[in-house]
Amino acid sequence: MSSVPLQFIITIVNTPMCPNKPVINSTLPSCKVIQVGIPFNFTLTITQGCPGTSIIDHFRMPPINMFKGPLTQVGSTNIWTITETWIPTDQQIGSQVYCAVATDRFTSFRLRNFICF
Numbered sequence: 167m168s169s170v171p172l173q174f175i176i177t178i179v180n181t182p183m184c185p186n187k188p189v190i191n192s193t194l195p196s197c198k199v200i201q202v203g204i205p206f207n208f209t210l211t212i213t214q215g216c217p218g219t220s221i222i223d224h225f226r227m228p229p230i231n232m233f234k235g236p237l238t239q240v241g242s243t244n245i246w247t248i249t250e251t252w253i254p255t256d257q258q259i260g261s262q263v264y265c266a267v268a269t270d271r272f273t274s275f276r277l278r279n280f281i282c283f
Contacts (some may be wrong), residue, residue, distance in 0.1 A: 185205065186215035188268040190224075206252045212268045214244035219270045221246040226266040237241060 192210045200206045211223050223237060239246050247259040254262075 188215045188219075188221060188270050189213045190266060190268055200252070200254055202254050202256050204253070206254070208250055210248045210250065210266060212246045212248070214246075214270060215268075217244075221268055222271045223269045224248055224266050225269065226264065228252070228264050229254070229260075229262040231255060242280070 189212070191213075193209045193211075198264055201274050210224065212224065214221060221237065221239075224234075226234065228234075228250065229252065231254065232250055235249040235251070250264075
């Protein structure tokens with residue numbers, strides 16, 4: 167056992183009036199060949215789950231050398247986009263995993279829906 171104590175904070179919140187989660191989609195096809203050293207871009211589209219909420223961020227576990235652009239609302243709609251840019255290296259040849267989760271704000275912060283591919 168470790169001698170380092172484990173500490174964490176738990177926040178208890180009321181059940182939201184609208185339990186719908188944000189929905190995350192991407193522009194990626196189910197299988198895509200990407201070349202080493204060539205920049206590759208794709209866009210995530212996040213749709214708000216409930217009226218009166220806003221998407222505040224998206225957290226992700228990307229491959230190395232992938233950079234996210236800003237979270238941008240499309241006009242005054244309930245749709246938000248994020249563009250990811252990746253320049254794979256020769257050490258990354260093979261399958262890679264990318265996972266993301268959207269965070270919205272209603273009356274409190276909530277981790278909501280996620281996508282992995």
